[in-house]
Amino acid sequence: xxxxxxxxxxxxxxxxxxxxxxxxxxxxxxxxxxxxxxxxxxxxxxxxxxxxxxxxxxxxxxxxxxxxxxxxxxxxxxxxxxxxxxxxxxxxxxxxxxxxxxxxxxxxxxxxxxxxxxxxxxxxxxxxxxxxxxxxxxxxxxxxxxxxxxxxxxxxxxxxxxxxxxxxxxxxxxxxxxxxxxxxxxxxxxxxxxxxxxxxxxxxxxxxxxxxxxxxxxxxxxxxxxxxxxxxxxxxxxxxxxxxxxxxxxxxxxxxxxxxxxxxxxxxxxxxxxxxxxxxxxxxxxxxxxxxxxxxxxxxxxxxxxxxxxxxxxxxxxxxxxxxxxxxxxxxxxxxxxxxxxxxxxxxxxxxxxxxxxxxxxxxxxxxxxxxxxxxxxxxxxxxxxxxxxx
Amino acid sequence: xxxxxxxxxxxxxxxxxxxxxxxxxxxxxxxxxxxxxxxxxxxxxxxxxxxxxxxxxxxxxxxxxxxxxxxxxxxxxxxxxxxxxxxxxxxxxxxxxxxxxxxxxxxxxxxxxxxxxxxxxxxxxxxxxxxxxxxxxxxxxxxxxxxxxxxxxxxxxxxxxxxxxxxxxxxxxxxxxxxxxxxxxxxxxxxxxxxxxxxxxxxxxxxxxxxxxxxxxxxxxxxxxxxxxxxxxxxxxxxxxxxxxxxxxxxxxxxxxxxxxxxxxxxxxxxxxxxxxxxxxxxxxxxxxxxxxxxxxxxxxxxxxxxxxxxxxxxxxxxxxxxxxxxxxxxxxxxxxxxxxxxxxxxxxxxxxxxxxxxxxxxxxxxxxxxxxxxxxxxxxxxxx
Numbered sequence: 001x002x003x004x005x006x007x008x009x010x011x012x013x014x015x016x017x018x019x020x021x022x023x024x025x026x027x028x029x030x031x032x033x034x035x036x037x038x039x040x041x042x043x044x045x046x047x048x049x050x051x052x053x054x055x056x057x058x059x060x061x062x063x064x065x066x067x068x069x070x071x072x073x074x075x076x077x078x079x080x081x082x083x084x085x086x087x088x089x090x091x092x093x094x095x096x097x098x099x100x101x102x103x104x105x106x107x108x109x110x111x112x113x114x115x116x117x118x119x120x121x122x123x124x125x126x127x128x129x130x131x132x133x134x135x136x137x138x139x140x141x142x143x144x145x146x147x148x149x150x151x152x153x154x155x156x157x158x159x160x161x162x163x164x165x166x167x168x169x170x171x172x173x174x175x176x177x178x179x180x181x182x183x184x185x186x187x188x189x190x191x192x193x194x195x196x197x198x199x200x201x202x203x204x205x206x207x208x209x210x211x212x213x214x215x216x217x218x219x220x221x222x223x224x225x226x227x228x229x230x231x232x233x234x235x236x237x238x239x240x241x242x243x244x245x246x247x248x249x250x251x252x253x254x255x256x257x258x259x260x261x262x263x264x265x266x267x268x269x270x271x272x273x274x275x276x277x278x279x280x281x282x283x284x285x286x287x288x289x290x291x292x293x294x295x296x297x298x299x300x301x302x303x304x305x306x307x308x309x310x311x312x313x314x315x316x317x318x319x320x321x322x323x324x325x326x327x328x329x330x331x332x333x334x335x336x337x338x339x340x341x342x343x344x345x346x347x348x349x350x351x352x353x354x355x356x357x358x359x360x361x362x363x364x365x366x367x368x369x370x371x372x373x374x375x376x377x378x379x380x381x382x383x384x385x386x387x388x389x390x391x
Numbered sequence: 392x393x394x395x396x397x398x399x400x401x402x403x404x405x406x407x408x409x410x411x412x413x414x415x416x417x418x419x420x421x422x423x424x425x426x427x428x429x430x431x432x433x434x435x436x437x438x439x440x441x442x443x444x445x446x447x448x449x450x451x452x453x454x455x456x457x458x459x460x461x462x463x464x465x466x467x468x469x470x471x472x473x474x475x476x477x478x479x480x481x482x483x484x485x486x487x488x489x490x491x492x493x494x495x496x497x498x499x500x501x502x503x504x505x506x507x508x509x510x511x512x513x514x515x516x517x518x519x520x521x522x523x524x525x526x527x528x529x530x531x532x533x534x535x536x537x538x539x540x541x542x543x544x545x546x547x548x549x550x551x552x553x554x555x556x557x558x559x560x561x562x563x564x565x566x567x568x569x570x571x572x573x574x575x576x577x578x579x580x581x582x583x584x585x586x587x588x589x590x591x592x593x594x595x596x597x598x599x600x601x602x603x604x605x606x607x608x609x610x611x612x613x614x615x616x617x618x619x620x621x622x623x624x625x626x627x628x629x630x631x632x633x634x635x636x637x638x639x640x641x642x643x644x645x646x647x648x649x650x651x652x653x654x655x656x657x658x659x660x661x662x663x664x665x666x667x668x669x670x671x672x673x674x675x676x677x678x679x680x681x682x683x684x685x686x687x688x689x690x691x692x693x694x695x696x697x698x699x700x701x702x703x704x705x706x707x708x709x710x711x712x713x714x715x716x717x718x719x720x721x722x723x724x725x726x727x728x729x730x731x732x733x734x735x736x737x738x739x740x741x742x743x744x745x746x747x748x749x750x751x752x753x754x755x756x757x758x759x760x761x762x763x764x765x766x767x768x769x770x771x772x773x774x775x776x
Contacts, residue, residue, distance in 0.1 A: 018667055025663040028656055039649075062551045068454060070591075102451050114641055117452045172622065204624055256730055257646075260429075263723060264653060267422045268660070274415035275664050278408055282671045285405075338642035343454050 003299055003307040011283065012311060019315065022279040026319025026367065027326070029265070029272035034327035034360045035350060036261030039335065040254055042185075042351035047250040050186035051243030055130060056221055058211040058228075061238045065249060065342035066100040067119070072207040075234055082227065084220035085213045088126055095213040096127040099199045102344055103170045103192075105159040107336075116336075117344040118155060119191045120170070122199030130212060133186050139164050139179030144195045150179040154189040154347050158336060162192075171202030187246055190336070190347050212242060252340045269367055272319075276371025280312050284379040291379055292387025305380035312372020313365060320364025327360075328352050394692070398699040405672075409704065412668040416708025416751075417715060419661040420744050424716035425723060426654045427740045430647055435735075436636030438568040442606035443472075444504065445613050446635040448598040450626035456595035457625050459582075464619055465599055470612040472604050475500035476596035478581060482545040482554065484535075490730070491531055492573035493545065494597075495581040504602045507565040514539070514560030522580050525556035528571035532561045543574070550585060601629070658747055665708075665755040669701050673759030680763050681771025690764040697763055701756025702749065709748030713741055 012019045051057075058079060063069030079085070080093045088094035099122040104115035121127075125144060128134060142148035151162045162168060167176045175194065183189040196208065215221055221241060228234045240248075284291070291304060330350040339346040402409050447465060449455035459476070466474045478495040498519045502508070510518070510526060518524045527537050537543065537558050545554045556576050564571045578596070586593040603612050613629035620627045630638075640647065680693050720734040 018671060021663050021667045021670075025660055025667075028660055028663075032653060032656060062547075062549055064548060065454075067452075068549075104451055116642075256727070259727055260650075263726065264422065264426070267418060267425070268657075271415050271418045271422070271660055271664065274411050274418070275660075275667065278411045278415070278664070278668060278671075281408060281411070286675075335645050337645035343452055343642070 003294065003303045005310065008307050008311040008314060011287070012314065015283070015286075018279055018282070022275055022315055023319045023322065025275040026272050026316055026364065027322040029268045029367070030320045030323025030360060030364050031327050032268055033265045033363055034324055034352075034356060035330055036257070036265060037356045037359065038327060038330060038350035038352055039348075040258045040261065041353055041356060042335075042348045043250055043254050043257065043346075044247075045351050046185050046187060046189075046346070046348040047246045047254075048243065049133060049184060050188065050246040051241065052131070052133075053241060053243055054214055055212055055242035056215050056224065056239050057242050057245050058213075058237050058239045059209075059245075061236055065344075066098075066210050067102055067342065067344065069100075069209050070207055071097070071209065071211050071237065075237060076208055076211050078231075078233060079211060079224075079228075080213070082224060084216050084224040084227075086216045086220075088129065088214075093213065094126055094130065095211060096124040096130050097196060097208045097211050098123050098127065099196050099203070099205055100209040101199065101203060103168075105155070105162065107158055108160050116159075116338070118159070119342075119344050120149075120199065121188075121191050121193050122196030123193055124196055127193070127196075127212075130214060131183075131186075131188065134181055134183045134188050136179050137182045139177075142178050142194055144197070146195070147173055147175045147198055148178045149175040149192055149194040150181050151177050151192050152189050153180045153182050154334075155192065156180055158347070168192075171199070173202055185348070185351075187249075187346055190345050249341050250339060250346065253337075253346075256340065269363070273367050273371040276312055276315060276368060277375060279315070280308065280372045280375035281378070283311065284308065284375045287379075288382065288387050288390045291382050292384050292390075295382070295384045296388065301380040305376045308376035308379045309369070309372050312376065313368040316364045316368020316371070317361070319368075320361050323364070324357060324360055394695060394699065398696060398703055401676075401696070401700055402703055408668060408671075412664060412704055413708040413711065415664040416661055416705060416748070417712035419657050419664070420709050420712025420748060421715040421719055423654050423657045423661075423747070424713060424736065424740050424744050425719055426650050426657070427743070428716065428720050428734045428736050429723070430650055431737050431740065432734055433640050433643065433647060435568065435570070436639060437633050439507075439566070439570055440632035440636055441507075442609070442631070442633075443603050444632045445601045445603060445609055445616075445629050446598055446632055447601060447616055447627050447629040448635070450617075450628045453598055455625075456592075456597055457599065457627065459594040459596055461620065461625070461627075462596075462599065465601060465616055468612060468615050468619065470603050470605065470608045470615070472602045473500055473503055474602075475504045475600050476578065476598070477501075477600065478578060478595075478597040479549070480545070480547070480576075480581065481549045482547045484543065484545055489535070492570075494573065494575055495578040496575045497578050498575075501575065504600055507569045508562045509565050510560045510562045517559040521557065521559060522577060523556050524559040525574055525576035526560035526562050527558055527574045529561055529563045530571040531574065532558075534572070537561070550581065552584065552588065554584075600632075658751065661705075661748075662751050662755055665701065665705055665751060666758075668704070669697070669755050669759045672700065673697055673763050677763065677766065677771045677774045680766070681768045681774075684768045684771070694760040694764040697760035698753065698756045701759075702752035705748045705752030705755070709745060712748075713744055716740070716744075 058071055059066065059069035060071065076097050080095050086094045101120050102117045103120050105118045106112055106115050128141065136150065137153060142150050156162050162177060164177055164180055167174045225239050228237055228239055294304060331352055334347055334349040336345055336347040449457055462474055462476060465471060475497050480493040480495055482493055502515060518526050525543060539558055539561065541558045543556045543558060547554055582593055603609060609631050616629045617627050683693060716736055720736055724734045
């Protein structure tokens with residue numbers, strides 16, 4: 001016969017202080033575990049959301065980031081006329097030739113000298129249309145041909161001096177902020193956009209940084225890739241699917257977060273398992289007479305094992321749920337750090353997903369199981385007579 | 392009766408519990424030390440900086456290059472002793488995970504401005520003479536088994552193509568904080584190839600390192616240099632070497648803050664594990680303490696026993712944990728070789744870890760000690776336990 005579950009519950013309740021301490025310890029570990037998974041997930045989602053499968057981006061082969069890339073005027077003209085490039089609503093090639101550069105802005109509440117690099121992107125008229133994830137939410141789109149600029153809402157919130165209606169100085173002139181845009185969870189949420197011609201003049205550039213275009217159809221990507229590789233006028237360039245490019249840009253940072261997080265969590269989980277073990281061993285030691293009584297009453301060894309194991313699992317699951325609840329609150333926090341690859345700011349947040357919830361709960365359960373197993377085993381193996389005899 | 396002996400024997404009455412508690416504390420202390428060591432790695436650059444060196448880089452971001460032509464202008468600024476320049480090469484040595492700093496420099500001025508990189512005179516001469524020679528730091532040489540005469544092949548990314556450099560010198564750091572894991576080669580060699588393959592990128596430097604006559608003039612000289620290039624195509628930002636290094640740290644400030652928060656969480660966990668044990672221990676021994684009190688031991692004695700036990704467990708765990716920091720940091724550095732070339736465990740980390748362990752030992756023992764001390768003998772003897 002099985003030992004009723006209420007036995008395990010009530011035992012945990014009786015020794016409340018020890019139980020709560022152990023649960024808090026487990027919750028802390030689960031919190032760190034979940035938070036790290038959520039951070040890496042948040043970064044990944046930002047990157048995945050940023051690129052579209054239907055777009056391709058062209059950069060210089062040697063460039064790891066857009067700001068360091070250059071695509072010449074001739075090269076971009078040749079590419080724009082290729083049949084693999086889709087046509088826009090106006091019948092013209094659906095491309096945007098962009099100049100990507102950076103300016104310094106200071107974060108709200110930070111020292112005036114503590115500056116961060118923020119991307120300024122000069123786009124072609126098709127630039128907004130090619131990125132459906134980006135939409136103007138306040139004010140209006142800038143007029144091509146004038147020194148007007150639109151700022152991401154995320155940037156406006158986090159940084160000083162970029163209010164709607166205000167102006168910002170860089171490149172030797174003043175730019176009027178005429179609109180704020182929402183870019184969801186994409187990398188564009190850390191950018192300012194304006195007319196690429198104006199940027200070209202202000203920064204005295206010949207040519208562009210990158211070129212992005214809509215692919216005509218699925219096979220177009222491979223076709224244009226081979227074309228670029230074969231053409232001596234173009235083979236200093238490389239083309240990638242927009243999605244793949246942005247994923248690669250954040251790979252280093254995401255890898256860092258993941259490895260760091262994983263190792264820290266593994267170390268933590270050992271600590272938590274030991275905490276659970278200590279509690280459970282003490283529980284067994286204190287209830288030796290009880291266990292002897294239970295066995296004398298006829299409960300089998302495996303019922304005793306199950307009861308104690310259940311106690312341990314229950315501890316772990318409460319801790320796990322508590323940790324998850326606190327971790328889910330982190331979703332309101334957004335993180336802005338420098339992307340290792342582009343050396344410019346990227347904002348992302350903690351993002352919870354069903355698979356993270358499941359993984360975390362399994363993690364908690366494993367900790368409870370491993371931590372509780374040996375003590376439960378010992379409880380089960382107690383000799384009835386010596387157990388009853390002990391004081 | 393020797394209290395210390397009593398304390399130690401008490402600890403090991405419950406061998407398994409003591410072992411687990413010590414182990415738990417050891418792991419937590421090790422994790423704390425590891426995180427501090429990682430954070431310390433970020434700050435390495437600021438420590439190696441010299442007060443008489445200022446760095447001039449492109450005003451927006453150091454990833455944008457500056458023209459070589461600026462060098463002479465900078466050299467003429469009053470207060471400037473000497474100017475050198477460096478380019479970050481990047482590239483890949485066999486595998487993307489084999490990360491170490493690779494830079495192009497001007498050997499003559501570089502050696503003058505960075506006297507803390509020490510080379511044997513014949514090695515320095517050989518380095519200066521050969522076009523594709525390079526020097527590597529001692530730690531780097533040990534890690535990859537580079538010897539004089541070895542060829543280091545690099546696959547360029549920022550500067551595409553296959554590159555080969557011959558090791559002509561292995562430098563050692565004069566100070567403890569001097570970096571010994573970088574590789575330096577000739578800027579002229581880099582520029583030669585760049586001029587041929589992509590002439591638009593030729594004659595550009597990554598940043599200038601300026602040695603000034605008087606460290607107190609750092610701010611004024613910096614301003615003068617920046618004023619010279621203001622409103623030009625390449626505006627500059629000049630700051631002390633320390634500020635330049637700090638700039639890198641603030642880039643990752645979010646991550647560093649996160650790590651610091653985690654280290655505080657760890658301290659919390661240590662406390663919980665120890666407090667848990669101490670509470671259980673004290674609860675079991677209430678009858679014993681009551682008996683001791685009837686024998687004449689005072690409340691203070693009991694408190695000492697409890698504190699002593701708590702401290703001792705903490706210290707034993709702490710010492711083991713601190714000892715473990717070293718191998719774990721080395722392992723970590725290997726796993727994350729792309730980001731950290733190596734991790735040095737600073738004495739300050741060890742000291743802080745020890746102090747924290749002692750504090751946690753005291754705090755964790757506080758309530759059990761107070762409870763045991765104040766308990767009436769009668770109540771204590773009454774406990775069945």
